[in-house]
Amino acid sequence: MKEFELINRYFKGRGIIRRDVNLGIGDDCALVTVPENCQLAVTTDTLVAGVHFFDDISARALGHRALAVNLSDLAAMGAEPTWISVGLTLPEANIEWLEEFTEGMHEIAEYFNVQIIGGDTTQGPLTITICAKGILPEGKALRRSGAKVGDWIYVTGPLGDAGVAIEARKQGLDIAPEHLSYLNNRFDYPTPRVAAGQVLRGAASSAIDISDGLLADLGHILALSQVSAVINVDKVPVSDALNSSIPRAEQFDYILNYGDDYELLFTVPESNKSMVDMKLRQYGVEASCVGQIKSGEGEIELLLDGEKFNYQGKGFQHFAKEPV
Amino acid sequence: MKEFELINRYFKGRGIIRRDVNLGIGDDCALVTVPENCQLAVTTDTLVAGVHFFDDISARALGHRALAVNLSDLAAMGAEPTWISVGLTLPEANIEWLEEFTEGMHEIAEYFNVQIIGGDTTQGPLTITICAKGILPEGKALRRSGAKVGDWIYVTGPLGDAGVAIEARKQGLDIAPEHLSYLNNRFDYPTPRVAAGQVLRGAASSAIDISDGLLADLGHILALSQVSAVINVDKVPVSDALNSSIPRAEQFDYILNYGDDYELLFTVPESNKSMVDMKLRQYGVEASCVGQIKSGEGEIELLLDGEKFNYQGKGFQHFAKEPV
Structure with a gap:
């Protein structure tokens, strides 16, 4: 042709x-x-x-x-x-x-x-x-550089689904068919959070989409905003499919460190929190408050059920990681 | 990295x-x-x-x-x-x-x-x-669809140089080093005719860049403008390098049918012709009047030194032509 x-x-x-x-x-x-x-x-x-x-x-x-x-x-x-x-x-x-x-x-x-x-x-x-x-x-863009100490950290949707779908295909993980179908769909047909982004305009202090993994993408916000963060790992939403398919100890790689979900990560000043919570509910956007911005130089402190959680990982790098 | x-x-x-x-x-x-x-x-x-x-x-x-x-x-x-x-x-x-x-x-x-x-x-x-x-x-764009019967047809620069450079590499044509260097430069470092385009705004009736060959790209203007054209092949400018390197009988493929020169092809109403000629000279744009728009349904009549010239060719098609 x-x-x-x-x-x-x-x-x-x-x-x-x-x-x-x-x-x-x-x-x-x-x-x-x-x-x-x-x-x-x-x-x-x-x-x-x-x-x-x-x-x-x-x-x-x-x-x-x-x-x-x-x-x-x-x-x-x-x-x-x-x-x-x-x-x-x-x-x-x-x-x-x-x-x-x-x-x-x-x-x-x-x-x-x-x-x-x-x-x-x-x-x-x-x-x-x-x-x-x-x-x-004009002037209403959600930049990565606007997070301030005390702002609340949110993510939309559950995280990690796309990563499990990828590893299932690569490693042949043992996953129930109904869960696998959901997870594959999350990888194949990601939903861009367009409505959420527009709701957050003028209300969130910073935003980024999670393509490289929660920690890596949070790292970009912290670096450009010159702040640090604490994340309550247990507050990060996971789907039933992921929860039923992956042992808890192995879930962290997916929810903290795998990208490809294309959910949004954003920060909200305390003064806008109740308004944002209400608007997100109005628009049917699932979003979870998973942590808070602290002063510092880009450090991310992880808490699991209130206890310090030691996890080391790094995000997706096109020239460093094995191709999918 | x-x-x-x-x-x-x-x-x-x-x-x-x-x-x-x-x-x-x-x-x-x-x-x-x-x-x-x-x-x-x-x-x-x-x-x-x-x-x-x-x-x-x-x-x-x-x-x-x-x-x-x-x-x-x-x-x-x-x-x-x-x-x-x-x-x-x-x-x-x-x-x-x-x-x-x-x-x-x-x-x-x-x-x-x-x-x-x-x-x-x-x-x-x-x-x-x-x-x-x-x-x-607003409203000043040079579209392909504006050519009218009687408009003059122009091209910038000499045509065919890039095609000769390509064929020289593919076939190993016998070309003098100084000419080959010029021709290769025309292929490797094409000059987009940005100044010409801006000069023509509000003065030309249609324009296109010659990426697929003079006849193929003229064909796009004719189809969208619902007109025909006559082209004086001997008026199409060729470089000394091309003229010295390729026998006249073989030049037509390059100047009529090879793209990759990224010169402009445009049409100018009679009422704007002297103004356009002057402006192009002022801006140092080399352009040649090579023909005229006629009524018809997309036919291109070729004349060589005033005589009907029979030439059959078709332009570059990404899925039809051998890769360079």
Whole structure:
């Protein structure tokens, strides 16, 4: 299939049409309008076959996941997702695969009211690079650098599910089918916490999405905010599936140190805590208060049932860890 | 090298700082401000090793080229380049290679006053996807769809040089060293015609950059504008190097049908012709009037020294042509 046919068939004229897109796919550039008094938020994530996903991942899941991880970054900034550009490198133009892949991508794009405004399709080893754009009111972004001593530390959703799914495939862990199905779904179809991010705008003091693991990503907030933290490990939410599948002693690696869940980690000043708790409940966002910001230079103190907990681990590094 | 070190060392804190970048590399998203009454232009191009460039291309040239092809799309839209996001997939973190690659990219970014606001570095087969952003006054974009019957057809620069450079490497053509050096430079370090694009804003009726070949790219303008064209092949500018290296009968493939020069093709209404000619000269842009828009349904009539010229060819298609 020729490049133009491919783009016309699978991307152009499909999906939602936003009014702020003045010119979509089909010219040298797309043209869009950013509303007055809004900033543009921009993020880019690349997924590489064999590194960021298993070779046998379903095409639909891959289309979903490739976009979800980008929307997660916009969520962590408090931005409203608007437009994406898709760089898709494929070994061959397999019709069935493309149909499923673009279906998975269009589904999540439509759910979050995001328009695919352009991209590039090329031949080569399977790689997907998405540049996602969003908008947010001037000065309202949730940065990593705003955490202050005394702020409460929250996470959304349960953590560790995606990690268990990955290890189950790598090591063949013994997991009950109904749990495995849930865990695989968490890895294949992560939900970017877009609503949570928008609820937290103007209320949270900092935010980040958990792609590299709770400790690693908390570390980024602490470093940029020049503070330390205490985390109550027993307060970190885990799913029934994870809890039933992994012995407690082995759970910590997953909930503290594995990424890929794409939940949000954020800090809330005491003065906003009750308002944030209420708003999160209103929007149906599951979030747990797991610790507090302390003064210090980036140290993370872990408590388990009130006792000091010694755990050593480090987050995911693309050039240090074995590919998935 | 860890991903964070890599980004910190080669991207963060290097290159120019634009005032409209509110938050650069280092958070979940970058934040930028689009000026009032301006549209945002967005384009994405992917380069894959072995498909879009030779494996032995210098890292510096690759860094330049990867950005140049994106800036060329902004130029073709009449946009002022502002910010880019870089998705860089590398087999390994080779220090010397990265130093040269980023040097090549920073050089051209600085020349065009473009800031690298983010991206993603991942491990995998060498692939570069850049999403380039630019701004332009509302309603002033140079679209492909605006060519009208009677408009004059122009191209910038000489055409075909990059194609000869590619074939010289593939076939080992017999070319004098001084010419080969010029031709290779045209392929390795293409110059996006950014100034030309901005000069043409509000004056040209349509524009496109020549990435797939003069005939193929003219075909896009004709299809979207619903017109036909006549091209005086003998008016298409060729370089001394190409002219001295390739017999006349073989030149047509290069100047009509090979892309990769990243010159601009544009149409100008008769009423704007003398003004455009003057402005292009003022800005030192070499451009040649090579034909005229006719009524019709996308046909291209070729004339050579005033006589009908029969030439059949088709443009570059990523899934149809042998990789470079």
